[in-house]
Amino acid sequence: MGRYVIRRLLQMIPVFIGSTFLIFVMVYALGDPVAALFGEKAPDPATAAQIRHDLYLDQPIWKQYLHYMGQIFQGDFGTAFNGQPVTELMGEAFPVTLRLTLVAVVIEIAVGITLGVVSGLRRGRSVDSTVLMITLIVISVPTFVTGYVLQYLFGVEWGIVRPSVSADATFGELLLPGTVLALVSLAYVTRLSRTSIAENVRADYVRTAVAKGLPRHRVIVRHLLRNSLIPVVTFIGTDIGVLMGGAIVTERIFNIHGVGFQLYQGVLRNNSPTVVGFVTVLVIVFLLANLLVDLCYAVLDPRIRYA
Amino acid sequence: MATMSPAPAEPDVPLLEVRDLEVEFRTRDGVAKAVDRVSFSVGAGETLAVLGESGSGKSVTAQAVMGILDSPPGFVTGGQVLFRGADLLTAGAEERRRVRGARMAMIFQDALSALNPVLTVGAQLAEMFRVHEGRSRKESRAKAVELMERVRIPAARTRVNDYPHQFSGGMRQRIMIAMALALEPDLIIADEPTTALDVTVQAQVMDLLAELQREYRMGLVLITHDLGVVADVADRIAVMYAGRIMETAPVHDLYKNPAHPYTRGLLDSIPRLDRKGHELYAVKGLPPNLMAIPPGCPFHPRCPRVRDICLADRPEPAPLTGADGRELPGRTSACHFRKDELHA
Incomplete structure (x- = not known):
């Protein structure tokens, strides 16, 4: 029984990585979060680039994902656009x-x-x-x-x-x-x-x-x-x-x-x-x-x- | 132990007397008369074997006596089931429930499916004491271990917490026996108790059952299609065919001198060492469809000695008389030519 639970928990890891990566790609790669942040207005290119840099958005997607996962396991789910931490929303x-x-x-x-x-x-x-x-x-x-x-x-x-x-x-x-x-x-x-x-x-x-x-x-x-x-x-x-x-x-x-x-x-x-x-x-x-x-x-x- | 069961009020009242029991199955395709005017009796300490092919109504009879018939489609349509002289069929549901399991218990054929797969055997045994005697959890558990020891299950104390699937077939059937025995009933109905077991285990289980029956002086109704099992343990035999009793007789008389062509056919179809090499006799044909039982004697289409009267008149079980004209005790036959059969 104990071994079974451990095996099942280990099996969860690839499922967890796979599903979260899919979500991550779909949300970050297919949409533009910075554009969304500015809503209807067109953002100032310099500001946008600065934000992109601050939020690791200028990095390749897999690096972004790794960074995100690293943050999650430290209990940091990031902040929503209104500045509220996501953990607070949760x-x-x-x-x-x-x-x-x-x-x-x-x-x-x-x-x-x-x-x-x-x-x-x-x-x-x-x-x-x-x-x-x-x-x-x-x-x-x-x-x-x-x-x-x-x-x-x-x-x-x-x-x-x-x-x-x-x-x-x-x-x-x-x-x-x-x-x-x-x-x-x-x-x-x-x-x-x-x-x-x-x-x-x-x-x-x-x-x-x-x-x-x-x-x-x-x-x-x-x-x-x-x-x-x-x-x-x-x-x-x-x-x-x-x-x-x-x-x-x-x-x-x-x-x-x-x-x-x-x-x-x-x-x-x-x-x-x-x-x-x-x-x-x-x-x-x-x-x-x-x-x-x-x-x-x-x-x-x-x-x-x-x- | 024997003092537990009170002596019958009148010595001449049998433990169980079934009179003209009738059971019907009402299905979409029609009504099947599964049991038709069946009568028999069992005394304390006596073993009655009910012998018959599949579909002859022996299990249905047992279920009707126990009051566990699946209803619908099964309905008791007539007769009496007198237990110590009181008719169970007219008794209230609660009264019947109290008799079931406590005074009259049943052993089923396939212990694996008859025991609850998700409860430990201990829980299933202890339940009897908790429900019927209102004993405490601890007491009931101790009684369960005791019961398992009585039916000689090794390491009962630890195995009481095991589930049915963890036991071998023979051990499971012992647990079934223990369950039936729990409250020391006056009567046990065993429905093919050894059919699902290996031949070697069959003998062990049968011996155990016979031994416990002697010890507790219980009446035993042994339902079987196995003539070999019957000879060793039964006192009397009732042969059933198409829901009716064809012949009743003390066991040795029946083997020596059957008084019905059907019984004779059954006995002739037992393989015998001295007939090695010869073709085995078989009763020709198939048992009738219970929705269309032939008129007259139900056995007539298969009977080697059929005559005109058998096609029209239904023979009722009637007492047999010996060569000297005196009635043979305990013997009946439902054949028009019972005399010729007996003295053939």
Whole structure:
């Protein structure tokens, strides 16, 4: 197990370098950060050259990349155009997105698995068909539609919540955005656990559990669910990474100043340090989430051994 | 140990009595009569072997008795399952659950799939004590180790934390037996307990089961298609075919003197050393589709001694009489010509 983790961590290095280098090249080499800095105005050539020199932009791209990486590992992600260090932006944005993701994942797990179990145990009955139909609709409708519709209904029409989230972005405020963010994944979790439950409910070990005279809830939770959740946990694990980076639409709709919002602003303004820095952190989050999922396998299913 | 199981209220009430049990499978393609008016009984300390080909309804009968039939598609449509005189089929779900596992336990064929792959064997054994007796975690765990020692699993104390896939086939089946034995039930139903095992291990597991059965004076219903297994351990045999009981008899009487053409066919198809070199006899044809059981005697299309009456009239199991005209105890046959068969 220890050796496996070390090997996986080592494998992350090329993936990390490759993905960050790609981002770096795309943002720095294909756009002109100095021009972007001046916005609409044409920069004075001498000043521009000076800035280029100060920011290593006159160096070859691979040298720039090495310099950037060196800075990152010293905890310096550079400064955004407004002079704010990128790490400061991260410090504000990541906790907000983390809270949003947390709300979304909790909803996903609680509602998704419950619906999956209920429909999986009643496969073919009306409850099952209804759940299947609703999840299909949810999967088909894009997030920006459900987002605006729910925002309008809950925030404007019924006035239950405030339509946009304040700067604090407390858990309470994030309930509605979290639901919107979770919806599509929730539908997938529901369908995944439904299939898994329906498949396992006829398994021999479930029959054994019944033959042992165990109460129904124990048969379902301890015997059926433990086995059925293995594929679901995989999905949720990888989904955490996706939700963290993919909250762009939801954060825009509810005006949440999280990672998605900052990334969006960064891309819009060609604010290279912000974009590269945030993406780099997201790459790390994604890689670690995947490793955690693979390690979870071994915990959930003792038949899986890592060497 | 034996004092645990209370003596039957009346000595003449058998431990388990199944009367006219009927089970149907309702599927999209039609209704299959998997078990049709099956009756048998088992006493304390007695071993009844239920013998039959695949699809003869023996496992379904066992599941119906245990109350673990997959429903739908399986439905018990008639009959009684009297356990110590009380009908389980009319008992409430909670009452049945309390009987299951505690008073009446089941051993399944393939221990690898019948044990939960993600729980340690210790957890699966201890669960019995926690749920049925409300014992503490620690106590239950100790009892689990004790059980594993009882079924002679080496190094039980350390192996209690292993998962089913870490055991060999024979050891896994021992764990299944231990699980069934946990609460010292009055009755054990073993559904082909040795079919998935190597021949050498089969004998060990069967011996262990027989030994424990004697020790605890349990009733044992042994479901099998293996005539070899039956001869050594069973007291009585019930032969099933197409969901019905064809013949019941004490084990030696059946081997010596079968009273049904189907039983005779089965016995003739056992390979014998003194018939080495000869072609092995086989009952010709295939067991019937349970959705279209032939009218009359279900065995008539395959019967070497079929006559006109067999095509129209269904023979019911009836007692047999010996040459002196006296009833032979424990013997029935569902053949119109049971007398001729017996004295053939």
